[in-house]
Amino acid sequence: MKNKYTYVWVSLVVLVFGIIFVPRIVDRIKSGKVVENTRMNVAQGVDSPLEYITLDGKKRRVPEFSFINQDSLLISNDDYRGKVYLVEFFFTTCPSICPIMNENLVEIQEEFREFDDFGIASFTINPEYDTPMILKEYAEKYGITDMDWNLLTGDSEKIYELANVGFNIFAASAPDVPGGFEHSGLFALVDKNGYLRSRKDNYGNPIIYYRGTIKPSQGENFEGEKEQISILKEDIKKLLEE
Structure with missing residues (x-):
């Protein structure tokens, strides 16, 4: 009889749990709260400092560069000294990913417009066509107005070396x-001292670069890759506060 009463008691507890809690769990799933919390728990590096990108055990710095911008001014890495900045490689006649990349960068430009120590460096990979005049027209088309956002052109071999090696x-x-x-459609994040920085992924490794080809409103692409503009904004803020 003791075992029978125990069985009945356990069954009663399970029944009460189901009546009270299961509907609440179902409601949370329908409202998306469970999914939202899962995503938040997976996110890494929200409160931790950004990693330095290393090569052969040494922190990687941006190589020296010197190119002409959309205003026909000579711009070098020295012009970004003391600034947090993003680097992209693009070209003005790109029919695919470049428009999305630069729309994302314009969104970032607007968010950090008031920061004098933030900038963007966009290097064209078609310098033969992308003259300063063409780059100026492109800047006007996309609303690129920040004085610290330079669209850069020059010797093609040096640009390709900067992209693929630097x-x-x-x-x-x-x-x-x-x-x-x-080209890859990635953004590099550089700190005020010229070092490449990034947050860690879910496995504890630096992500190194940020996807620039997915809009925040899109969420993820057809391959299931998540947008990274939102986390890039968070990480820019971290470096600005260092």
């Missing part, structure tokens, strides 16, 4: 693809 961000001439060039 930043390890892929860029190449590719006549067989739409637009004639291939």
Whole structure:
């Protein structure tokens, strides 16, 4: 009889739990709260300092560069000294990812417009076509107005060396693809001392670069890759406060 009463008691507890809590769990799932909390728990580096990107055990710094901007002014890495800034490689006639990248950067420009110690450096990978005049027209088209956002052009070999070796961000001439060039669509984040920085991923490794080809409103692309503009904004703020 004792075992029977125990069984009945356990059954009663399970029944009460189901009546009280299961509907609440279902409501949370329907409202998206469970999914939202899961995403928040997965996010890494929200309260931790950003990592330094290293190569052979040494912190990676932005290589020296010197190019002409959309106003025909000579701009070098020295002009970004003491600033947090983003780096991208693009070209004005890009038919695919560049418009999204620069719309995202314009959104970032607006959020950090009041910060004198923030900037952006956009290097064209089609310098033969992208003259200062073309870059100026592109800037006007996209609403690029921040004085510390330079669209840069110059010697193609130096630009490709800067992309593929200096930043390890892929860029190449590719006549067989739409637009004639291939590039990764990534943004590099640089601190005030010229070092490459990023947050860690869910496995404790630096993500190194940030996806620039997915809009925050989109959430993720068809491959399931999540947008990273939101976390990039958070990380810019961290570096500005250092």
